Amino acid sequence: MTAFLSDGAADTLVRLTDLTLGYRRHPAVHHLSGGFRDGSLTAIVGPNGAGKSTLLKAVVGALPPFGGSVTLHGLEAADIAYLPQQAEVERDFPIDVLDTVLLGHWRRVGLFRRIGRALARQAEEALAVVGLSGFERRPIGALSAGQFQRVLFARMLLQDARLILLDEPFTAIDARTTADLLDVVRRWHGERRTVVAVLHDLDQVRAHFPDTLLLAREPVAWGRTADTLTAANLDRARSMAEAWDDRARPCRRTAP
């Protein structure tokens, strides 16, 4: 059975209305409607190229929709933390771990305000939460992929965002680091922040994520994880992705 979250719920923090997204007029996500509830913890899953990263980019406002809309209820830019895929994060510049974490504050304190002792202490505490005490003065270029991901989570801890969007946060990350960072995700959920994560490990999703959006260019199902990740829905997502033609012409379907 296909379940869809009602997008009219009063506690919806992010509402998607008949959202169609794409690049250079080629659609990547079609006619998606639904909502992320305030305080919910949602996984977005689907085959490669299903439009998962594209959807996160639209929610942060980095990609204007072809059609439909993203409505953020009572959220400002500073309330949103977005972690792109590792491959998209630049770490060639000479900056150390502590300063990277402190960048989590820039939207609130401004780039050129002096960082006081209290803020530096918060950054150190965030590093302790992710298991990186003692790494403060290490250049970020000298970290392993897992250590760097811990730094980015520490930065998000400092950001104190209401909506946290994570794009494949545990890809190429070892089991120990994944477990530690999943603890951070659970902590955010316990604090009633809204967390949305693009993930590929379905066992991990079933174990830790109460809600799931299954996407295959078009939405397949969106609701409680157990109702969404059924064999039938997963089969459907697979066949929808295989049937997709990347050279498809711009979408002409009208809203239902």
Ligand SMILES: Nc1ncnc2c1ncn2[C@@H]1O[C@H](COP(=O)(O)OP(=O)(O)OP(=O)(O)O)[C@@H](O)[C@H]1O
């Ligand atoms: N910058 C871009 N320019 C043009 N097309 C793009 C761009 N980014 C993504 N696409 C295309 O949009 C479609 C959806 O891509 P997207 O990265 O959102 O998928 P995904 O579900 O996140 O995939 P994966 O699981 O492989 O990360 C794909 O066909 C992809 O090739």
